[in-house]
Amino acid sequence: MSYKATITSQIDFFNSNKTKDIAFRIEQLKKLKSIIKNNESELCEAIYRDFKKSEFETYTSELGLIYFSIDSAVKHLPKWSNRKRVNTNLINWPARSYIVPEPLGVCLIIGAWNYPFLLSLAPAVAAIAAGNTVILKPSETASASSAAIAKLINENFPSNYFNVVEGGISETTELLSIKFDKIFFTGSSAVGKIVYQAAAKYLAPVTLELGGKSPAIITNNCDLKKTAKRLVWAKFLNAGQTCIAPDYVLVDETVKEEFIGYLKDYIIKFDYSFENNNYVQIINNKNFQRLTALIDKNKIYYGGETNLEKRFISPTLLKDVTLDDKIMKDEIFGPILPLISYSNLEEAIVKIKLLPKPLACYIFTNNKNIRDKLLNQFSFGGGAINEALMHISNTNLPFGGVGDSGTGSYNGKAGFATFSHFKSILHKPFWLEPNLKYSPITNTKLSLIKRLMGS
Ligand code: NAD
Numbered sequence: 263m264s265y266k267a268t269i270t271s272q273i274d275f276f277n278s279n280k281t282k283d284i285a286f287r288i289e290q291l292k293k294l295k296s297i298i299k300n301n302e303s304e305l306c307e308a309i310y311r312d313f314k315k316s317e318f319e320t321y322t323s324e325l326g327l328i329y330f331s332i333d334s335a336v337k338h339l340p341k342w343s344n345r346k347r348v349n350t351n352l353i354n355w356p357a358r359s360y361i362v363p364e365p366l367g368v369c370l371i372i373g374a375w376n377y378p379f380l381l382s383l384a385p386a387v388a389a390i391a392a393g394n395t396v397i398l399k400p401s402e403t404a405s406a407s408s409a410a411i412a413k414l415i416n417e418n419f420p421s422n423y424f425n426v427v428e429g430g431i432s433e434t435t436e437l438l439s440i441k442f443d444k445i446f447f448t449g450s451s452a453v454g455k456i457v458y459q460a461a462a463k464y465l466a467p468v469t470l471e472l473g474g475k476s477p478a479i480i481t482n483n484c485d486l487k488k489t490a491k492r493l494v495w496a497k498f499l500n501a502g503q504t505c506i507a508p509d510y511v512l513v514d515e516t517v518k519e520e521f522i523g524y525l526k527d528y529i530i531k532f533d534y535s536f537e538n539n540n541y542v543q544i545i546n547n548k549n550f551q552r553l554t555a556l557i558d559k560n561k562i563y564y565g566g567e568t569n570l571e572k573r574f575i576s577p578t579l580l581k582d583v584t585l586d587d588k589i590m591k592d593e594i595f596g597p598i599l600p601l602i603s604y605s606n607l608e609e610a611i612v613k614i615k616l617l618p619k620p621l622a623c624y625i626f627t628n629n630k631n632i633r634d635k636l637l638n639q640f641s642f643g644g645g646a647i648n649e650a651l652m653h654i655s656n657t658n659l660p661f662g663g664v665g666d667s668g669t670g671s672y673n674g675k676a677g678f679a680t681f682s683h684f685k686s687i688l689h690k691p692f693w694l695e696p697n698l699k700y701s702p703i704t705n706t707k708l709s710l711i712k713r714l715m716g717s
Pocket of ligand 1: 401451474506
């Protein structure tokens with residue numbers, strides 16, 4: 263079937279109102295969970311082919327998080343989809359006011375390659391929960407995972423409800439030439455702009471989940487050892503190919519030597535060798551070459567080993583980095599961690615503000631004033647205090663960027679809202695008909711209006 267024919271069949275199915283039934287949505291979500299569960303080993307094999315990723319990591323950073331989002335939607339959907347009563351102002355008395363969530367229609371979801379299951383299926387869960395139909399286009403870069411998703415969904419769901427389309431730029435370009443009721447995109451800022459422009463043609467609502475340079479700020483009043491442990495895990499998970507990975511470290515200069523030593527200790531302790539299944543490959547040669555070109559040999563404190571054949575880059579710490587270095591010009595998206603020191607907090611804040619608004623920020627401090635100051639002085643998508651990455655695993659926290667790192671959010675209730683329209687209704691009875699707004703206009707009416715409308 264052509265894309266247009268599939269989309270037309272989805273429009274017809276959506277118009278049948280079947281997806282508006284809450285029991286139907288819950289049934290589909292449960293079905294999705296059960297087919298993922300039944301096919302876990304195939305999914306793990308596919309992701310292993312793309313990344314050499316272990317079952318442990320596939321479960322913790324992909325499948326487990328998808329199960330969280332399904333469970334949360336199944337549990338809360340009846341409440342999320344209820345109409346909500348809100349107060350009515352005096353001028354509208356005796357009306358009632360309420361908000362009715364409704365699905366948007368046929369949704370296009372475009373995924374990124376770095377967490378191929380999570381970034382495709384978690385938005386799909388939100389779209390289904392909100393009562394939409396879905397066309398999903400995973401990233402062609404993780405080709406085995408893309409094929410596994412297509413097989414999983416297309417063999418188990420009818421194409422007029424949930425369909426996976428595989429392909430790269432030309433297929434996505436063709437899809438983007440068609441009118442959708444919602445476009446949800448995860449990927450780079452550069453392609454995000456292309457998607458935004460394509461959506462503008464039809465005034466389609468858009469969510470853009472993009473990337474950026476997410477800082478980790480290490481103050482001199484935190485537990486340096488535990489900070490290093492948490493940061494090493496967060497940075498080198500998926501070999502740094504994580505949109506919310508700490509991209510660079512801003513460290514107080516009074517503790518920088520001690521801190522970088524702890525980072526090195528944990529890298530050694532966690533054993534990120536090629537042979538260890540806890541450490542994944544770089545996705546392809548193009549990214550391998552891009553990343554190796556970012557390693558300034560004069561600034562290596564630890565690591566820097568590379569092997570093109572194995573697409574292996576060892577965890578690499580770069581010391582005494584400045585904003586002028588090449589590594590600070592773009593999102594790294596790989597296992598290289600530059601450290602920049604600061605002599606006072608203001609200097610760190612100025613540095614962060616020189617770069618576009620990041621997707622995440624991680625603040626390590628036990629000092630409440632410093633924490634609040636950092637939280638309030640610059641903008642970022644979301645983040646954590648004394649932790650990194652884990653905020654994405656809490657479905658009560660909306661996940662998304664701001665400015666250059668994205669627009670809109672999802673995760674739990676936020677995902678339901680992203681794929682819904684909230685219809686506002688003022689509901690008036692017939693038993694009272696005040697004549698205030700009708701002709702003839704009089705001075706008495708005007709003074710009453712002025713009192714009612716606040717002047
Ligand atoms: P990408 O922008 O290259 O590709 C994303 C998707 O867009 C893919 O499905 C691809 O097929 C499609 N695409 C690529 N070029 C296109 C074009 N010219 N026209 C139309 N479609 C096109 O991104 P990527 O390399 O897959 O992912 C890496 C980026 O994504 C990083 O910047 C990362 O930070 C970001 N990211 C963000 C999140 C988030 O949740 N905010 C999650 C993961 C990745």
